[in-house]
Structures are given as C-alpha cells and as structure tokens.
Amino acid sequence: MxxxxxxxxxxxxxxxxxxxxxxxxxxxxxxxxxxxxxxxxxxxxxxxxxxxxxxxxxxxxxxxxxxxxxxxxxxxxxxxxxxxxxxxxxxxxxxxxxxxxxxxxxxxxxxxxxxxxxxxxxxxxxxxxxxxxxxxxxxxxxxxxxxxxxxxxATGLFYNKKMFTAAGLDPNKPPANWDELVADGIKLTDTAKKQYGITLLGMEWADWWFEYYVWQAGGDLTHLNDDGTVTLAFTEEPSVTALQFYKDLKWKHKIVQNNVLQSYQDNMNDIFQGRAAMSNGASSGFGDYAANGMDLADVGFAPYPVGPSGQGPSQIxxxxxxxxxxxxxxxxxxxxxxxxxxxxxxxxxxxxxxxxxxxxxxxxxxxxxxxxxxxxxxxxxxELIDNVNKAAANTHLEYFLKERLTPYVVKAVQKALTDEKSDPMALLAEAQAAAQKEVVDAYNASVKK
Known part of the structure; x- marks a missing residue:
C-alpha cells in the first residue's frame, strides 16, 4: 500500500x-x-x-x-x-x-x-x-x-520461476485459470520443505486480496448505483463462489500457508525465503524482492488467473x-x-x-x-516490464465503501479459512445483514438527503 x-x-x-x-x-x-x-x-x-x-x-x-x-x-x-x-x-x-x-x-x-x-x-x-x-x-x-x-x-500474480522449474513446471507459463492455479499449487507444495503453493491474506486486510477472487468470479462486493446509493453484493453468486474457492484452497487443496491469519509481512517473508511459490505482487514491489536477496531473474509476474467469468483484472x-x-x-x-x-x-x-x-x-x-x-x-x-503493462491493461478499482465495510467482509473470510465446516453462503449472508444495518442504511439515507 x-x-x-x-x-x-x-x-x-x-x-x-x-x-x-x-x-x-x-x-x-x-x-x-x-x-x-x-x-x-x-x-x-x-x-x-x-x-x-x-x-x-x-x-x-x-x-x-x-x-x-x-x-x-x-x-x-x-x-x-x-x-x-x-x-x-x-x-x-x-x-x-x-x-x-x-x-x-x-x-x-x-x-x-x-x-x-x-x-x-x-x-x-x-x-x-x-x-x-x-x-x-x-x-x-x-x-x-x-x-x-x-x-x-497495478497488481498481478507473483511467482517464483526457480521454484516452478524445480517442481517440473514451465517457468514461463504461470497458471492461466483457477484449475491451473490449483494444479500448479499442488505440485509446488512440499510440506517436508515447509513450502506451499500460494499465499492467502487472512489477517485484518483479508478483503484486500479476497476481492480479486470475487472479480475473477464475475462480480464485486458492492454496487454503486446511479443515485449514489450502495447495494451490497456479498450474497451474490460470484462472491459466494469466490469464498468457496478461497476456502477450498485451504481445506480441500491444502496449497496455502498453515497460519492463514499470519501477518502481511509474514506472507512477504515466505516469498523472500522461498517458502511461497506464488502470491499477489504489485508493480511497486519488485524492489522489495531484490532488497531481500531475490534474483529478479527468478521473479515472474503475470495477470491473475481467470475465474469462472473468464476475467482476471488487476487491482489498481x-x-x-x-x-x-x-x-x-x-x-x-x-x-x-x-x-x-x-x-x-x-x-x-x-x-x-x-x-x-x-x-x-x-x-x-x-x-x-x-x-x-x-x-x-x-x-x-x-519481459518483466511487458508483463506489468499487460497486467495493467485490464484493471479494477477496489470495491466502493471498502473503508467502512472491511470488518464485515474480513470476519466472513477469516471464519471460512479457520473453520472447515463453515458455509460460505451463510457467512456472507450474516456479514451482509450486519453491514446493511450498521453501515449501508445510514450511508444511503445520507446520500438521499
């Protein structure tokens, strides 16, 4: 940030x-x-x-x-x-x-x-x-x-080319869709080496990365209406699909870090130290990789894998x-x-x-x-410069009213990541009901004045 x-x-x-x-x-x-x-x-x-x-x-x-x-x-x-x-x-x-x-x-x-x-x-x-x-x-x-x-x-998919090669994957062919993300992630996960496929963000900024999966599923977490009011979209199909996939990365496919609530810096340390093979990256972050001992020749960057929508927009x-x-x-x-x-x-x-x-x-x-x-x-x-520009060619702004709605989305994401028996639809419905009552009703009323 x-x-x-x-x-x-x-x-x-x-x-x-x-x-x-x-x-x-x-x-x-x-x-x-x-x-x-x-x-x-x-x-x-x-x-x-x-x-x-x-x-x-x-x-x-x-x-x-x-x-x-x-x-x-x-x-x-x-x-x-x-x-x-x-x-x-x-x-x-x-x-x-x-x-x-x-x-x-x-x-x-x-x-x-x-x-x-x-x-x-x-x-x-x-x-x-x-x-x-x-x-x-x-x-x-x-x-x-x-x-x-x-x-x-602009954000995109960071991946470690050296780790791809070691896992028998083509270092010049990052995953292009959710199926390939899972398949590659499984090959890149080695518990004996404390190595895993892709980082998730489950701490108090969890909605920051989760929203990308919602976009890839074809939706957004809010809709800004023509009259300036906001409609919540937590329970719409793309949001539910995204949370189910996010949950599956942890509980079904087992290709993410053990501590899904670890800090953002701990995620970055996993990247720097060769424990995480893939993560979110940004055009402003390559200096951090180099400063922490990574060879930029080993750093891959690509547009996000597309989800059911066929889209994988970069967040600007x-x-x-x-x-x-x-x-x-x-x-x-x-x-x-x-x-x-x-x-x-x-x-x-x-x-x-x-x-x-x-x-x-x-x-x-x-x-x-x-x-x-x-x-x-x-x-x-x-190649790195070209891939940054490629990722920046299809962009998406973060969801409207994020500043006020973050706690509600984060609670649902964290529960999905820490409770294998949780129901994504139920979690999002609970989050939406609370956000509607505590934030959106008052916001929309103020807009209509």
Missing part, C-alpha cells in the same frame, strides 16, 4: 520549469506581493530513503515561489491514518493539501465534503492529457475531478493529492500550484533519477504517460 514518501517528487532544479509550466488562470496564488502560507501533510519520515530528494524538492518549490510558504508536516499519530485525516478535517485542523487520498476511499471522502472540486483548475491544466486514464478513474466523480494522482500501482491502487475545500481560495490556489509542481514531468523524472543513483528500485508503473520508470531501472528485463 502507499507510503508517505511523496512518490511524485524530485528536485530543486526542476522547480522553475515545473512551476512555469503548471500555472493556470485559477492558480494565481500570492498575488499583490503578499505571502500565502499553506500546511501540507507530506513530510517524509526520518527512515524514508527518499527523504533527501523530497526535501530538495520542497526547497526548490519555495525558491521558485517565494510568495508561497509551505509548512510540511508529518501526519499526526494515530492507529489509522485515514481516521486521523477525517477526524482532523472534521475538527477544522486538517491540512490545506494532502497526498494520501487512496483510490478506494476518495469517493467516500468526496461524499463527506473533504475534497475540493478541482475541475476549474484541471480544465486549465496544460498537462492534464499526460495522465493515464486509469489513474484518473477513482478521482473523477460525476464528471468532476477531485484528485490528482501522484502514485499508482495508489493515492491522490486533494485540497481542503474549507480553506481560503488563496490557499487553494497555492496548494494547486504546489501539487502540479510535484506532479510535473521534470520533478518525477528527477525523483526517478535519484532512486536510480541510490539503488532504489522504482515503481514500474507511472501515472504519467510521458514518464517511463523503466528508463531509470537497471537489471530489469523487458
């Missing part, structure tokens, strides 16, 4: 050109010689390896825009960054600009009045056609633009910059100028160059069509 490293950052050199290129009729911050002060939640953590270049950019922007003073802050501490943001905004203490409005929740935040309609700015933005269409999908609501993407990833995720709708127009203008500076071609490429110079593996998917991360990545095969 997305870090707080300003993945759309670069350097002071780019500042003057970027700032000049991004001006619009609506972005005349700091006119009449005054100084505009804005608060932005984008200060990198001390342990962030990109911190030097991020701070260099910040200095570059202010050098190019002396009438805009930006106070960079780290997010206040809390158990959930999204809850911290919402609480701060409701209390009138939110930032003027924020970089972590994630793809699955920006629509919810727009509905809560937490994001400014950026359409007037966007319409005058010289670079608007440089952003790839899929990066704009979640941030464009009812034809209006509310977010500018700064980081994006990432984060948008948004602007506080409650702050002054002057501050909004200044925030827009800052955001477009951060997202300029010059800045993005300098950021990528910094990563290349410092041995930091880049995300291989860019929000801008005129910026190619592969140009800055050494020791990356064309």
């Amino acid at each position: 997305d870090g707080n490293n300003g993945a759309a950052a670069a350097n002071a050199d780019a500042g003057t050109n970027a700032a000049a290129n991004e001006g619009t009729a609506n972005a005349g911050a700091g006119n009449a010689g005054g100084t505009v002060e804005i608060k932005v939640w984008d200060q990198p953590q001390n342990e962030d390896p990109n911190k030097p270049v991020w701070e260099e950019i910040q200095a570059g922007f202010e050098a190019a825009n002396p009438n805009i003073k930006v106070t960079h802050e780290t997010m206040p501490q809390g158990t959930n960054d999204r809850e911290v943001f919402v609480t701060s905004m409701v209390g009138g203490n939110g930032p003027d600009a924020y970089q972590s409005a994630h793809f699955p929740i920006i629509g919810d935040w727009v509905g809560q009045g937490l994001a400014l309609d950026l359409t007037p700015y966007w319409d005058g933005y010289a670079d608007k056609d440089q952003f790839i269409p899929s990066s704009m999908t979640a941030g464009t609501i009812d034809g209006k633009v509310y977010g500018i993407p700064h980081d994006m990833y 995720g990432g984060a948008y910059w948004i602007i506080n709708p409650k702050t002054s127009k002057e501050k909004q203008d200044a925030a827009w100028k800052y955001i477009t500076y951060i997202n300029s071609k010059e800045v993005l490429e300098k950021y990528l160059q910094f990563q290349s110079d410092n041995g930091i593996f880049p995300n291989l998917l860019s929000v801008r069509s005129d910026v190619n991360p592969a140009d800055f990545a050494e020791n990356v095969s064309q």
